Amino acid sequence: MPEPHIVLENVHKSFGAKHVLRGVNVGVGKGRSLVIIGGSGTGKSVTLKCILGLLKPDSGSIRVGGQEITDLAGDARDEMLARFGMLFQGAALFDSLNVWRNVAFGLMQGRRQMKAREARAIAIDKLAQVGLGPELADASPAELSGGMRKRVGLARAIAPEPEIIFFDEPTTGLDPIMGDVINNLIVDCTRGLGATTITITHDMASARKIADDIAMIYKGQIVWHGPADEIDCSNNPFVDQFIHGRAEGPIQVDL
């Protein structure tokens, strides 16, 4: 069996005395969608940031397409990052640039020095893919609503056609209907690209919609990992407590 596209092996990360990741083991196959669920402060975001290299894990191995990436630095890291796209929780649009320049950012900067006219046409095309009209292209991000910002962020993440896309809490802060719209867009856009995706969320509706596989993280370890359609019959007390949203169970919430 070939190695999955992205593999994390025994990844540890501490911040001072706080041991956030305690040996994360998880993998996702090429073109598949993994959703990592878990409560707040369990290490979801830190896991993503370790893969992206925004944080350096203390120990363990992270491999993308068989290549060890934890000790990449400089231009080698930039090259590796060119294969990634990410939708941030708050969309993280550049507020000094208008909407189309945000979407086209990955096309115009870095090694792909695309001309403005060409990049703008692609940006408008990507905006259409996420259901936004060309009249928004010259708007400033500050003028957009939360749902629109998420859509622009999604358009920006998919514009350079990356092979791997990360979604950080894609539905947080949106109403349930807009959340579902975003979920559908994520599924459509990533299937179209054939991209491998990792999503972190605590929204089960979102997880069920997006996921091929689900992994549950608790206290910095993966406590369950399996196909999305087995989540309801996992017989895992952690998973059962989480998906039913119960305060009682093995998961202790620190108040």
Added chain:
Amino acid sequence: MLAEVGRLALFTRDAVLRGLAPPWYFRQVFDQILRIGYFSLPVVGLTAFFTGGALALQIYIGGTRYNAENLVSQIVALGITRELGPVMAGLMVTGRVAAAIAAELGTMKVTEQIDALTTLSTNPFKYLVGPRIVAAVLTMPILVGVADIIGILGGYVVGTTSLGFNSAAYIKNTTDFVEFTDVTSGLIKAAVFGFIIALMGCYHGFNSQGGAQGVGRATTNAVVSGSILILAANYALTSLLFEK
């Protein structure tokens, strides 16, 4: 404290080695030259004018005690080009620019825009830090050159209007007396101050955390540490450049 110095040293290394390496973002450099240099002209010019004027008055008052009041033009020129031009411009630009850089980059940091740059295969050091440092190092000497001229002009205006100096003699005294190295040493200081200003703004902006309050703290720290470093560097450079 020691850890902070270490972090700053690492940041400085990254800022120089990564920030100044290609690819170069010329558009960013140009934008920053406008924002750091051009828009600082009014505040630097006004500061220099009043400083030159006040300096002329003080030297005149001191000079009369030793019958040396005819030295006003020379000492104003020397004081402005060697010392007050670069220092006053440096401090004013710190207040204006280091604060603005720290606030802008700090907000980008807490809203994950800096992380977003990384995921769009753009190195934040090259896109954000490098252009600001280049722009500040290039424009500070120009600003100080302008400050020198306007500061001497301030002294001239006060000298010829309220202190009764002859206009032609004042100008001749100044131009005869000032040496090339007086001006260039001030401009070298200016370039170093420009580096400090941009570096402090970027460093505190990049390391801000925790929302609006964190950005506020970053801005304050940028201005305070930038000002102190400028004054310390000024002393070090003065002793290096002038003690012969």
